[in-house]
Amino acid sequence: MAGSEHLSRRDFVKWVTVSVGAFITAAVGLPALDYLIAPALTATSTDALIPLGKLDSFTVGTPTLSTFTRSKVNGWEKTVNSYGVFVLRKSQTEVVAFSNVCTHLGCRVNWQANKNQYVCPCHDGHFNIDGRVVSGPPPRPLDTYATKIENGLLSIHFLES
Numbered sequence: 001m002a003g004s005e006h007l008s009r010r011d012f013v014k015w016v017t018v019s020v021g022a023f024i025t026a027a028v029g030l031p032a033l034d035y036l037i038a039p040a041l042t043a044t045s046t047d048a049l050i051p052l053g054k055l056d057s058f059t060v061g062t063p064t065l066s067t068f069t070r071s072k073v074n075g076w077e078k079t080v081n082s083y084g085v086f087v088l089r090k091s092q093t094e095v096v097a098f099s100n101v102c103t104h105l106g107c108r109v110n111w112q113a114n115k116n117q118y119v120c121p122c123h124d125g126h127f128n129i130d131g132r133v134v135s136g137p138p139p140r141p142l143d144t145y146a147t148k149i150e151n152g153l154l155s156i157h158f159l160e161s
Helices: 010-043
Strands: 047-054 064-074 077-089 095-099 111-113 118-119 125-127 133-136 144-149 153-159
Touching: 047 064, 077 153
Parallel strands: none
Antiparallel strands: 047 153, 064 077, 077 095, 095 144, 111 118, 118 125, 125 133, 144 153
């Protein structure tokens, strides 16, 4: 008979083995590949509106430290960072929020009421109540955050770098 091909037992076993192997490779390999590649391709939002508390809890004329944490996922690594903000309520409606990170080398500044200044303990940088450099090595004023007051609640727009 012309055109009819007989499949030998050996060829049949090869064909079944290759087919089952391909199916198992696809069933296991594609989800594994997705697991390995997907975290690197997902974009994360790094800006947020962070509530700091009721506006009435901040005294007019006195910087108040407020802290919050943010978690960040970078691929397979999840980190939680703590941040600090000095809130200066200038009047009943005017509020300024300063980062508590020194602009020199990133140390945390502290408010010293007796000096009426923010002081960096690392390299003796001094900032006035408005965040401007008074003395020391800091190259620029303290960073500020945009504030929002809604229904008596103070929030800052936080953009993580």
